[in-house]
Amino acid sequence: MTPSAAPAAAPAATALELTGLTRRFGSLTAVDGVGLDLPVGARHALIGPNGAGKTTLLNLIAGTERPDEGTIAFLGRDVTRTAPARRSRLGIARSFQQPTAVPDLTVLDNVLLAAWQHHPDRRGAWRRTARRERLVATAGERLADVGLAGVADRPAGSLSHGQRRLLDLAAALVARPRALLLDEPAAGLTDRDVVRLLDVLGALDDDIAVLLVEHNTEVVARLARTVTVLVTGRVLASGPVREVFELPEVRSAYLDAATTSDTPPAGDGAGGGAAQGVAKAHDSGTGR
Numbered sequence: 001m002t003p004s005a006a007p008a009a010a011p012a013a014t015a016l017e018l019t020g021l022t023r024r025f026g027s028l029t030a031v032d033g034v035g036l037d038l039p040v041g042a043r044h045a046l047i048g049p050n051g052a053g054k055t056t057l058l059n060l061i062a063g064t065e066r067p068d069e070g071t072i073a074f075l076g077r078d079v080t081r082t083a084p085a086r087r088s089r090l091g092i093a094r095s096f097q098q099p100t101a102v103p104d105l106t107v108l109d110n111v112l113l114a115a116w117q118h119h120p121d122r123r124g125a126w127r128r129t130a131r132r133e134r135l136v137a138t139a140g141e142r143l144a145d146v147g148l149a150g151v152a153d154r155p156a157g158s159l160s161h162g163q164r165r166l167l168d169l170a171a172a173l174v175a176r177p178r179a180l181l182l183d184e185p186a187a188g189l190t191d192r193d194v195v196r197l198l199d200v201l202g203a204l205d206d207d208i209a210v211l212l213v214e215h216n217t218e219v220v221a222r223l224a225r226t227v228t229v230l231v232t233g234r235v236l237a238s239g240p241v242r243e244v245f246e247l248p249e250v251r252s253a254y255l256d257a258a259t260t261s262d263t264p265p266a267g268d269g270a271g272g273g274a275a276q277g278v279a280k281a282h283d284s285g286t287g288r
Contacts, residue, residue, distance in 0.1 A: 014076070015040045015179050015209035016061065021070035023056055023233075030056040032233035033070070038179070040075075042209040045224035045241065047217075049253070053233040054213045055097065058181045061211070062094045063087045075178060088117070093177035097184050099164035103157025107148055107167055110156050111139040114171035142170040145203075147196045162189040169200065179209045186216045198222055217245075229253070 016038040023031040031053045038044055046054050059065040061072060063084035071080045079087055088094075101110045115135045143149045146166040151159065156167060165188060172180060185201075186194050194216075201210065201223055214220050220227065221241060228238040231253045237244050244250055 013039055015042060015074065016211070017071075017073040018057075018061070019071045019073075021057065021060055021067050021072065023053075023060060023065060024068050030233050031060065031067070034230070034233070034235055036228060036235075036238070038209045038211060040178075040209055041206040042211075043223055043225045044210065045212045045214060045220040045227040046230060047214065047220060047227060048230035048236075051232075052230040054230055055183055056233075057230070058094065058183055058211070058213060061179075061181060062092060085117075088175070091175075091178035092181065093172040093175050093179070094181040095165075095168045095172050095183055095185055097187065099161065099168050101156040101159075101164050101167050101171070103155060105156055106153055107143065107156050107159065108136075108139055108152040110167060111142055111171050111174050112136065115139055115174045117175075139170075139174055142174045143167075145173065145200050146170045147193075162193045165189060166193060166196065169197070173200075173204075177208060179211070180204070182210065182212045182214070184214055185212070186214060186219045194219065 014037055016036070018034055018036040021031055021034045022029065034053075034057060036044075046057065048054055056065065060067050063079070063082060063086075067080065071078060073079065074087070074090060074092060077090070079090065079092075082090070101107075102113070105113065112135060115138060140149065140152065143152055146169055148159075148163060148166055148170065151163070156164065159167065165185060169182075169185060182201075185197055189197060198219065204210065210223070212220070212224060214223075224241050226239060227241045227244050229236040229244060229250050236253055237247055237250050
């Protein structure tokens with residue numbers, strides 16, 4: 001009798017699981033015991049005043065910084081001590097606050113470089129014409145997604161700041177990530193580019209988990225389903241966007257402070273106004 005095949009392993013329901021993450025810089029605790037679970041397909045925002053530890057937390061997830069305490073699991077696999085390049089190839093993609101494109105390379109070549117870095121057979125990726133053509137086609141598709149197909153042959157250094165931010169997004173998406181970490185993607189974008197950004201991120205596959213750091217509360221409201229508020233490195237609140245933004249402690253710690261922030265949330269007059277803006281965006285049916 002032929003033995004029955006072992007049942008296939010169920011796909012991981014959690015994309016990212018952070019447990020007790022702590023990062024210290026001397027006497028400063030930038031991230032203090034943060035725990036967070038992001039299911040597959042999550043659209044989660046990370047907000048807080050300047051200096052709250054948001055970017056440091058993204059660095060810990062991406063592997064560019066190591067935690068002093070705590071663990072990071074990606075699709076059920078412990079990656080706490082995994083090198084950043086390995087995490088990237090496993091499916092964790094990242095954008096930064098400042099554009100990272102190579103200015104002397106063309107726009108297309110920047111995306112091709114990202115595609116090549118994530119190719120399972122990097123040494124052979126360019127040796128076979130069919131593989132090379134697939135990489136070029138995929139890179140072109142990602143540029144079209146972010147509205148940069150028309151400037152594919154231009155040097156990346158000739159682009160505007162907003163265009164270079166969109167180029168970084170195309171480079172992150174060309175790797176077909178399972179977790180996408182975005183650090184203030186709307187910063188420096190024109191209104192038209194923000195609309196493009198919302199369209200691109202809104203059309204992402206449901207198996208991609210998105211963790212978004214963003215000061216623009218309208219972008220948060222339109223993209224995120226859930227949100228975590230960080231204050232001095234600790235989680236103040238976490239849950240559905242509208243519910244969290246209406247909490248008095250969140251208004252006091254973050255939204256009310258937005259009026260004096262260096263990068264205030266768009267459209268805010270006061271913290272209550274920001275919360276009302278979030279509610280309006282969700283009521284319009286654009287929040288996911």
